[in-house]
Amino acid sequence: MALPPHQSPTGDTTAMQLHTYFRSSAAYRVRIALALKGIAWDAVPVHLLKDGGQQKAPAYRALNPIGLVPTLVDGDTVIPQSLAILEYLEETHPTPALLPAGPVARARARAMALTVACDIHPLNNLRVLSYLRGPLDQGEEAVNAWIAHWIAEGFQALEQMAEGPDFCLGGAPGLADLCLVPQMFNARRFNIDLAPYPTLVAIDAHCQTLEAFQVAAPAQQPDAA
Amino acid sequence: MALPPHQSPTGDTTAMQLHTYFRSSAAYRVRIALALKGIAWDAVPVHLLKDGGQQKAPAYRALNPIGLVPTLVDGDTVIPQSLAILEYLEETHPTPALLPAGPVARARARAMALTVACDIHPLNNLRVLSYLRGPLDQGEEAVNAWIAHWIAEGFQALEQMAEGPDFCLGGAPGLADLCLVPQMFNARRFNIDLAPYPTLVAIDAHCQTLEAFQVAAPAQQPDAA
Structure with a gap:
């Protein structure tokens, strides 16, 4: 079987390892970056639903104390937190x-990335939705309204911040695009109406034409069975 | 009236402006950094409760599209997002x-900062608690349990990641401490039991002995009336 393009050749013991889950948008950000930079890596799948959540296992928490994906392992270096x-x-x-030159342009890129990573994604990830359904006893209608609310808050801001038409900022894919595209995937998964965000839709569509974004997509991952 | 030590002299039109709210832990992070670096700044108070939330006003949203504090203004440059x-x-x-030398040490510092900024704080800020109390009709007991849950998840991880005894990492205050100390303030405000986190408590106590952390504290701000 041919290895997917992002997989390092068998036996490449110097390759980075990414502890990843195909549908995790935080892991998806990192997969795009690895592909853009042409870095060889091996996937270590962490299934967020199987076995009560493999991310909660002690062996994984030894790498990633809060028990969330992704984690990057580069030799002796272990790094949690996608950003x-x-x-x-x-x-x-x-x-x-991934970042432009100059502190002002870099700040703009980071501010867009953080709008996804701090203001949208943490509210809609699995552990939070599980808390809504469990301890707070919320039904699917309330959970879906919650998801839609925080995506709308964030996307309204991002629609104003994004330059477009091809990328969030400037003429090449960067940190903001790496965070936006996975969040757009999540939004579609939750059936969010994207009509109010034409700039974001155009950026997402353009990024999807690039190989680095294609090979990083959830459906292309070995654990997307 | 004597100006507080962080205020730039009246008439210093080159001073940075920080749109801030005394009790915002995201603004608090930035106030510590400005003090550590000895940067002159003027406070522009944004009251999160008055006038239905001054952060939602169109004039503020023109600077900060998602309507959250803080925002830094440095000449023509406007930057949202505390990190x-x-x-x-x-x-x-x-x-x-604020960051050590070397990509591995920098990654460790950023990972701790992001554990606060992505995995704790976004779940417990005002807009989220308002949603729990409003659309989800949750009482104070459920809201307090929610707050405590996410702080415990994050602090358990940070307790493992922190070196201590004086700072999160290394021998000087840095990005992780700037995020931890305001989160400890929040935890105390919500009556969280901090006994399980002796390393974090020790780091917080040591940071509080430093002037930069003292002048940045909520109670020292001009809008803390």
């Missing part, structure tokens, strides 16, 4: 750059 | 450094 991983990849593999 | 602001300050005012 910390992206900055690490940027510092260790600077070309092609 | 984007901290990285901007680090790049424009590198001394004293």
